[in-house]
Amino acid sequence: MSKKFEDHFLATRRRFLRNVGVAAGLSVVPLSWSSRVFAEEEMVVEGPRMPDIPATKITDNVYVIVSPWGFPTEENQGMMSNVTFAITEKGVVIIDSGASLQIGRMAIRQIRKFTDKPVVAIFNTHYHGDHWLGNHAFVEENPDVPIYAHERTASAIRSNQGDFWKSLMERSTGDAIAGTVVTPPNEVVGHEDELDFGDMTMRVHFYGTAHTPSDISIEIVEKRIVHVGDIAMNNRIAFMDDGSFLGTFKAFDKLEEAVPDAYWIPAHGFPAHDLIEHNRSLFEGIYEAAEKAVEEMASPEDAKAYALEDERVKHYAPVVDGFDENIGKYASLAYLEAEAAAF
Incomplete structure (x- = not known):
C-alpha cells in the first residue's frame, strides 16, 4: 500500500466512522481494547452515555x-x-x-x-x-x-x-x-x-x-x-x-x-x-401446578391453566413484570422438570 493511498484510506475511514457515529447518536473514540490495524489511527464507535441513576x-x-x-x-x-x-x-x-x-x-x-x-x-x-x-x-x-x-x-x-x-x-x-x-x-x-x-x-x-x-x-x-x-x-x-x-x-x-x-x-x-418468601410462594404455585399436571398425565398447557388458577400465582401475577408474556414458558419448564423428577 502506497503512503498516499494509506493516508487517503485512513482519512476516509475516520470520516465514515465519525458520520456513522453522528447519525446514530454515538461517539467515536480511540480503541484501547483490541489489536489495531493501524495502532495510532484505529477508532471504535461507542454507544451513548448512560444517564445517571443515583445510588x-x-x-x-x-x-x-x-x-x-x-x-x-x-x-x-x-x-x-x-x-x-x-x-x-x-x-x-x-x-x-x-x-x-x-x-x-x-x-x-x-x-x-x-x-x-x-x-x-x-x-x-x-x-x-x-x-x-x-x-x-x-x-x-x-x-x-x-x-x-x-x-x-x-x-x-x-x-x-x-x-x-x-x-x-x-x-x-x-x-x-x-x-x-x-x-x-x-x-x-x-x-x-x-x-x-x-x-x-x-x-x-x-x-x-x-x-x-x-x-x-x-x-x-x-x-x-x-x-x-x-x-x-x-x-x-x-x-x-x-x-x-x-x-x-x-x-x-x-x-x-x-x-x-x-x-x-x-x-x-x-x-x-421478605424477598425470598415472595419468590418461593410464586415459584411453588407454578411448580406444584406442573406436578399436578404430570400426575394426571395432562399436558404443559394444562400445567399453565392449573398455575393460573393457583391463588399464589393469582396474587403475584398483577405485579410481576412480564408475567403474561412468559407464564406459558415457565409452566412448560416446570412441567419438564416435574416430569423428569417423577421418573
Missing part, C-alpha cells in the same frame, strides 16, 4: 443503583440489572457490574459521589450478560482489578456466553452498548470462600443449579445482607431457561438457614426482608 443507600456504606423494570431496549440502553457497591476500609467492592461499558462508567460516577477509594474487587453472580458486561468499565479504570465468579461462570463467559450476550445486548438495545468489550472474570471463588476487606467480609454461597448452574450469592457478613443475584427478584419472574425450580427451592432453604433474618438484595428490583 440508593441500603445501610452504612452499602448502596444499590436500582435498575428500572423491564428487559433491554433502546430506551433503557440495557440498564435492567442492579449494580451494588460496598465502600470498605480497603476500597470499593462491586457486586454485578451492569450490562455495558456505559453502565459501568455510570456506576463509577455514582460511586465517586461518596468516595475516592479505588474499586478493589468485582463479583459477577452468574454468566447472564446484564450482570458482567460492565466489567469493561472497571478494568478500563484499573486493569489489575480482580473479578470474582464461580468457575463455571468464568468458563462460560470465556467461551460461548461472552460473545452471545454481547451480541444479544447489542441487538436488543439498538447498539447502545457499542464499544463494550467482553471482559471475563479472572478469579474463581466457591462455596464458603471469604474475602476480607477490613471492616467487611464477603462470604460466597453456592448451592448448585438455581437460576443458572453457577449462581453465587454474596453475603456481607457484618451487615447481615445477602446479594442473591437472580436467584430471587422483586416484582419480576426469574429467567429459568438455564435453571431449576427444585434447585431454586434448595438455594432458598440453604440461604435462609445460613443467614437467618437476612436483608436480601436482588439483581432486579428493590431489596427486601
Whole structure:
C-alpha cells in the first residue's frame, strides 16, 4: 500500500466512522481494547452515555443503583440489572457490574459521589450478560482489578456466553452498548470462600443449579445482607431457561438457614426482608401446578391453566413484570422438570 493511498484510506475511514457515529447518536473514540490495524489511527464507535441513576443507600456504606423494570431496549440502553457497591476500609467492592461499558462508567460516577477509594474487587453472580458486561468499565479504570465468579461462570463467559450476550445486548438495545468489550472474570471463588476487606467480609454461597448452574450469592457478613443475584427478584419472574425450580427451592432453604433474618438484595428490583418468601410462594404455585399436571398425565398447557388458577400465582401475577408474556414458558419448564423428577 502506497503512503498516499494509506493516508487517503485512513482519512476516509475516520470520516465514515465519525458520520456513522453522528447519525446514530454515538461517539467515536480511540480503541484501547483490541489489536489495531493501524495502532495510532484505529477508532471504535461507542454507544451513548448512560444517564445517571443515583445510588440508593441500603445501610452504612452499602448502596444499590436500582435498575428500572423491564428487559433491554433502546430506551433503557440495557440498564435492567442492579449494580451494588460496598465502600470498605480497603476500597470499593462491586457486586454485578451492569450490562455495558456505559453502565459501568455510570456506576463509577455514582460511586465517586461518596468516595475516592479505588474499586478493589468485582463479583459477577452468574454468566447472564446484564450482570458482567460492565466489567469493561472497571478494568478500563484499573486493569489489575480482580473479578470474582464461580468457575463455571468464568468458563462460560470465556467461551460461548461472552460473545452471545454481547451480541444479544447489542441487538436488543439498538447498539447502545457499542464499544463494550467482553471482559471475563479472572478469579474463581466457591462455596464458603471469604474475602476480607477490613471492616467487611464477603462470604460466597453456592448451592448448585438455581437460576443458572453457577449462581453465587454474596453475603456481607457484618451487615447481615445477602446479594442473591437472580436467584430471587422483586416484582419480576426469574429467567429459568438455564435453571431449576427444585434447585431454586434448595438455594432458598440453604440461604435462609445460613443467614437467618437476612436483608436480601436482588439483581432486579428493590431489596427486601421478605424477598425470598415472595419468590418461593410464586415459584411453588407454578411448580406444584406442573406436578399436578404430570400426575394426571395432562399436558404443559394444562400445567399453565392449573398455575393460573393457583391463588399464589393469582396474587403475584398483577405485579410481576412480564408475567403474561412468559407464564406459558415457565409452566412448560416446570412441567419438564416435574416430569423428569417423577421418573
